[in-house]
Amino acid sequence: MSEENKTISTEKQQEIMEKYDPDAGSRELTGWLGRLAFIGLLAFSLFQLYSSTIHPLPAQILRSVHVGFGLVLIFLLYPATKKNRKLGKLAWYDAIFVLLSLVVGTYWLFFYERIVTQAGSLTTIDFYIGVLAVLLVLEATRRAVGIPITVIAIAFLVYAYWGRQMPGFLIHRGVDIDNLVQSMFFTTEGILGTPIAVSSTFIFLFLLFGAFLVKTGVGQYFNDLAVTLAGRRTGGPAKVAIFSSALQGTISGSSVANVVTSGAFTIPMMKKLGYRREFAGGVEAAASTGGQLMPPIMGAAAFLMIEFIGVDYWSIAKAALIPAILYFTGIWIMTHFEAKRTGLSGLSPEEMPNRKEVFKKLYLLLPILAIILFLSSGMSVMRAALYGILTTIVVGLLRKEKFRKLYIVAFGVGFVGYAIYGMVTGGFDLVQAFIVGGMVTVVVSYLFDGNLVESIEALVDGARTALGVVAATAAAGIIVGVVTKTGLGLKLANSLVSIANGQILLTLFFTMLAAIILGMGSPTTANYVITSTIAAPAVILLGVPDLAAHLFVFYFGIIADITPPVALAAFAASGVASSEPIRTGVNAAKLAIAAFIIPYMFVLENQLLMIGVDNAFELVWILFTAISGMIAIGAGLVGYWFRKVEWYERIPAVIGGLSLIYPSTMSDIIGMSVFVILLALQFLVNKDKIGVPVYKAKPKSSKEQEA
Incomplete structure (x- = not known):
């Protein structure tokens, strides 16, 4: 690649991330505090792996410790205000928050037997711990996720307490403070409810999987592969952006992060070729946002559907496949016509990577293919994630030419040995043979190569990525708890259908508006929880299958990231492209016009979700x-x-x-x-x-x- 095509600096990328993604705004701790944060993040990942494999814990203990880890690390790493990010030290009040979070996070661990046998009654200490848990979650969410979702959670708490003073259909008998605190932290309907349950199991493990993928260099390989396949075509760099962002989206749960990492590479290429800045930023924003819609992983919110709908993950991924293909096809068509309209060709041969070298590294895609294999074989999501991590470690080892032959032999010995054992005992399982081969390879690598550094870094990075998700799902649990306690979801669903006069298209339109408005101020995970609780039931009431209704709100919650006037992914792209933010957002929304149409299509014609085909x-x-x-x-x-x-x-x-x-x-x-x-x-x-x-x-x- 030529020097003119070089990407923006790492410092610039971080600056844009911090501006548009609250989750990226952690402070830079040094000295013993930095080491403490490092150990805490590593311990968080090891705890999650331990509870997922060696010693499963009761649900309340697992979820509360998960929340506790999240709170402690958020108050360590995220300052109260943006101006304190560069100080590199901990404020006295943050130290107090850390200690209080430690108490809240371990409370269920020490008093589990008493709490579960006291039949819902609270002691005075229980009450204050519950109040403290709610306040800490709200403050941690404000720091790590942002103000909008925090305000929404507070509004729901106010609604629960002052229900008698609410107007019209919103009125209810009210929830007294003791009952509210008890439901928020001492049941599995509030903070420790379904959202945090999914975060502490499926989501965390897949975030670790993504972190290990990054360490293997898969992200950069996606870019190289995209350039190789699409770079010489009409308007090549724009198509590279679409292709690489779709691939990146399989391991990224954040539109903004996807924009900055992919866009740092693709946007300069597009600008150099002659694309307008706003169009270049719009292409990257539209493609990166759609990454969360692309199976097999689809970001954190997709895992919540497993619990909310009650279907297996493979059914969700399979249903989302055709809409995702249509989404990216739409962007591809728009960029192709724009390139033809402006006479933009592809990259020159000198700007292309070595095709032979790129294709020699196709093995780096094995972890993605392995996840698809594991999920399609009927394996549980947690096991698929764990084995996906193992596969990624093995693939990472294959990059090292010095020991590559040794690792291939080790894998072969483990695979063939288990295969022979399986055939002799009559229980041969191809997936298990593959996994045993991977385990033998990892053991050999640690014995001969001492390859622990990359694994430790991946564990730390995965835990850091999870902090925003922990805060968002804990806050979302507060919202779901209030909806459950007050019956608000059914009331809103009935009123929405009534306003639309029972018309399916009008109901879908109002539901779309709700999802987009909430999505403008909330991360995808929290947005999906809210809209699936208060908006999706309205669509289901009209006879739409649960999966179609939930994917409908899921789509529009994600598309909010490129919908002006608050289009965070487009604004991040404008930072990379040095373009005007609103115009970039308009270009992104126009390019992703298919995303505003496809959800209506699959609700009206379920066959697009492979339902009843x-x-x-x-x-x-x-x-x-x-x-x-x-x-x-x-x-x-x-x-x-x-x-x-x-x-x-x-x-x-x-x-x-x-x-x-x-x-x-x-x-x-x-x-x-x-x-x-x-x-x-x-x-x-x-x-x-x-x-x-x-x-x-x-x-x-x-x-x-x-x-």
């Missing part, structure tokens, strides 16, 4: 019409197809595209007729302008990019 031909036809519709919409919005799309063609193109996307026979006939007519006009009218760009963008020099 009896006829493969029907599924192929739905996909064909949907992609055709997105081509027409893309041409109408961008203003270019095979030639310039005139203004009088653009409106019919968008209408025809929407007709093709809407799942009905009549709309398909109308949409396809418009599509064919427009396609014919592209070749019959102004034939001499086919392939001629509307204007020719000039590649920018490094000085122009810096300006």
Whole structure:
């Protein structure tokens, strides 16, 4: 790669992350405090692995210790105000918060037997511990996640206590303070409820899996592979951004983090080729945000669906596959037309990585393939995550040429040895043979190579990444606890359906607005918990399958990151691209127009989620019409197809595209007729302008990019 294509500095990346992602705003501790934080993060990961494998703990103990670790480390690492981030020391009040968090986190551990046998009655100490737990969770959430979700949680607590003073359908008998504290910390319906249960099991392990993937260099490999496959195509750098961000999204639970890490590489490439700054930032923001929609991992919120809907994870990943493909296809189409409109070519041969060297490292994708294999085999999510981590460690070892042959032999011995054992005993299991081979390889690596440093760093990084999720899910537990205690969810669902007069499209529209508004101020995890509790039931009341309703709110909670006026992912991309934030957000939303349509499609036509697919031909036809519709919409919005799309063609193109996307026979006939007519006009009218760009963008020099 040329020098002109170099990425933005690590310091600049961190600055953008801290500005737009509260989770990245930890302070830089030094000396014994830094070592204490390091040990605490390592202990957090080891505790989670211990409780997941060697000694499972009672649910209340596991969840409370999980919350305790999170609170202690948040107050250690996240200052009360942004200006204290660079001080490198702990304020006296933070030290008090750390000690109080330690007390709250270990309270269930020491008094478990008494609490579970006292039938819901609280001692005076219990009451104050419960109050303290709520206050600490709210403050930790404010620091690590942000103010919006904290305010929402406080509003729900106020609603629970002052229920008698609420207007209209919101009125309820109120929850007295003792009952409220008891439900918030001494039951599994509040802070220790479903959200934190998922955080302390599935989510944490998959975050560790992502941290180990990063240590193996998979993130950089995604970029190299994307450049190799898409770099020479029309508008290559934009397609590289789409491809690499989709891959990065499989291991990243944060749109902002995905934007900054991928965008630091792809946005300078796009700007150099001649893309407008706002468009370059918009492409990266749209693609990075969609990463959370792409199976097999899909970010933290997807794991909450397992508990909320009661289906296995593989069913969720399988259902999300076609919508995710349609989402990225839509962005690909839009960027392709924009590149043709402006006459942008791909990268030059000199700017391309060595294809042979890139393909020699395809083994780095094995952990992703292994996770798919484990999940599709019916293995539990926790075991799949643990074995995924093991696979990642093995793949990381294969990078080391000095011991590579030794590791391959060790893996082969373990695999073949277990296979022979299985065949002799009649219990051969391919997955188990693979896992045993991995275990033998890891043991050999530690004996001969002493390869512990990368593993320890991955454990620490994974725990650090989990802190924001712990705070968000604990705060979300408060919200869910209030909804359960007051019956608010059913009331809101009934009122939403009533306002929409029972019309499915209107109900979906109102639900979309709720999810986007909440998503503008909340991380995806907390947003999904809130909307699935108070908005998804309205859609379910109208007969929509649970999975479709939950994926609907999940989609729009994520898309909030690129929906102006508060589009955090787009704003982060604007920081990398040095572009105007709102315009970048508008470009991102326009590019991701498919994301605003696809959820309606799969609610109205469940076959897109592979629900009730009896006829493969029907599924192929739905996909064909949907992609055709997105081509027409893309041409109408961008203003270019095979030639310039005139203004009088653009409106019919968008209408025809929407007709093709809407799942009905009549709309398909109308949409396809418009599509064919427009396609014919592209070749019959102004034939001499086919392939001629509307204007020719000039590649920018490094000085122009810096300006």
